[in-house]
Amino acid sequence: MAKKAPYSNEADYVVVGSGSSGATIAGRLAQSGAKVIVLEAGKSDEKFLTKKPGMIGPMHAVPEIKKLNDWGYYSVPQKHILDRKMPVPRGKVLGGSSSVNGMVYVRGNRANYDSWAAEGCTGWDADTVNAAYKRMEDYEGGADQFRGEGGPIRVTVNKTPQEGSLQFLQATADATGCEILDDYNGASQEGVGRMQQNAADGLRYSSARGYIHHLAPPTLEVQTQVLVTKVVIENGRATGVRVRDKDGSERTIRAGKEVVLAAGFVGSAQILMLSGVGHAQHLKDHGIEVVSDLPVGDNLHDHMFHAMTFHATTSKMRGNAWFFAKGVAKEVARPGSTFLANSVFEVLAFLKTSQATNNVPDLQLHLLPWSYVSPNQDEPIRHDVDPRPALTVLTTLIYPKSRGTLRLASADPTATPLIDPAYLAESADLDLLTEGSELVREIFNGAAFKGAIKDEIHPGRSLQGSDLRQAILNRATSVYHGVGTCKMGVDETAVVTPDLKVRGVEGLRVCDASIMPSITGGNTNAPAIMIGERGADLVLGRG
Ligand SMILES: Cc1cc2nc3c(=O)[nH]c(=O)nc-3n(C[C@H](O)[C@H](O)[C@H](O)COP(=O)(O)OP(=O)(O)OC[C@H]3O[C@@H](n4cnc5c(N)ncnc54)[C@H](O)[C@@H]3O)c2cc1C
Secondary structure (H helix, E strand, O other): OEOOOOOOOEEEEEEEOOOHHHHHHHHHHHHOOOOEEEEEOOEOOOOHHHHOHHHHHHHHHOHHHHOOOEOOEEOOOEHHHOOEOOEEOOEOEOOHHHHOOOOEOOOOOHHHHHHHHHOOOOOOOHHHHHHHHHHHEEEOOOOOOOOOOOOOEEEEEOOOOOHHHHHHHHHHHHHHOOOEEOOOOOOOOOEEEEOEEOEEOOEEOOHHHHHHHHOOOOOEEEEEOOEEEEEEEEOOEEEEEEEEOOOOOEEEEEEEEEEEEOOHHHHHHHHHHHOOEEOHHHHHHOOOOOOEEOOOOOOEEOOEEEEEEEEEOOOOOOOOHHHHHHHHHHHHHOOOOOHHHOOOOOEEEEEOOOOOOOOOOOEEEEEEOOOOEEOOOOOOOOOEEOOOOEEEEEEEEOOOOOOEEEEOOOOOOOOOOEEEOOOOOOHHHHHHHHHHHHHHHHHHOOHHHOOOEEEEEEOOOOOOHHHHHHHHHHHOEEOOOOEOOOOEOOOOOOOEOOOOEEOOOEOEEEOOHHHOOOOOOOOOHHHHHHHHHHHHHHHOOOO
16 A cells, blocks of 8 residues: 555566556556555645546646646647647556546447457457456446446446536437437447546546555555656566656666556656667667567557537536636535536547448547637647637547657656657548537537527637638647557567567566557547456466
8 A cells, every 4th residue: 555665675566657557457466465566656646636526627727736747748749730739648646647537437349349359469359358347347327248336446427417418418319310328338339428437426536546545455555756767677577677766866676576567658668668678779779778679659549639619508617717616615515516526528429420430430529518728728828718608529539540659759767758649640530520520510500409509619610611621730639548659469560469468578568558559439548447457367367
């Protein structure tokens, strides 16, 4: 459990990063009785900001608050979207990004996992990962063939949705003919439904909440404010890690059995490269001795959305500081009684565009009953948020064709790597966002709103056709779902094998969202926790 320094310098397993996957695998490995140290560069998550679901707003809108728990990364200029530098927020706190994210709970489409398996990733097919998902969940709808009960992560639905959210739900079904789903994480994902959140009773269920604070295995030692600078590799075997403590001193932590990197799509790739695992020439360019020549940092990809905001009289929410401050005061007095007890999102849809293949929905809509930042989130200080009551849809590209890279900027472990997701490099990605945006307009014309929609605030009805397409280049934003930099697979493009072992190094695995060969169709937190569960199975030889 969380311990004060001096910390131990030896364990059976050393897990680097306490994020969605890291806290999960660390908790499960320790539950088996093994001595586990989990190393986290950030601080404790035991504070209102990270515990209270609705604090997601100020956490990302106010720079002074954001930097308390965030690495502060930006991408390199993105040449296909007007050279914009995209913010790349990543949680730097116990629980990692699961402590700062939107708590939208989506497993992805079952077809995603079957396609991983079809590419040779045995043990990652839909039925196998379903068992891991069932184990990790405590779903308020109860257990069935697809859903779990009694697991560390509580999953609920907001009990007090805005009227406008329910109107959107009906209008989506009316406009597209899709099904209204009870559970998009069950047998079928296609349709529209109430958003499931990993939050309950006014508390964020981050991986740290579930697997560290609540599971609390006695043989787990949590070390915070510890920066891992490299993996120690001796004679081809990972024997531990080098770390820098908050006072700047360095030490080595030994792993009797294995080192597990769970530092996320930025951190795991960076640490591998600093340890001599990566493209050989790139490592040599930075004066790093090559241990294993692997395509670390290739295959970076991410989801993108285009936010569209409509003035709607059926939402009571107001995007201003006064409304928010009143909410905080009420929530402190009566925990669980205000909007702060829930995620900001209320409805999700998974729909098919003209690009969809194999009958898999390729467009996700996130509905939030709030106004939204416009035109984009590039600036450290957020752009305009309209004060009127509003409904916003994040029109989301979930199967990007664009692929980018992550590379070292320097051999200094504190230097931000060069993060280049190559957003919208493939024109099909922009086509999809444009088609999706036009569909959203159709939905908002629906009778189900009963006249509540007064105006399209952003981007504005005047932007049609090629003007809309051009505007999206300036408005499209990352969903903060970067994956793929330590790709799992069975060929030369793979960094890790299907049992998550780093090719060419003994005793070293990667277990986080970076191993996804291709991104899942939906938000990536639940899949990252599932990867932590599967990682524990694989390390412990449970198949
Ligand atoms: C703002 C935001 C909103 C999001 N919203 C949602 C959402 O609503 N729903 C959803 O499903 N997904 C969401 N996501 C995405 C989701 O949270 C991530 O995909 C997921 O958390 C990734 O898990 P991970 O374990 O790979 O990495 P992370 O959770 O990022 O964990 C990596 C951990 O490693 C630590 N670390 C990194 N480098 C080092 C080092 N050198 N030494 C020590 N520690 C290190 C980090 O501090 C961090 O704790 C969001 C992400 C963000 C940032």
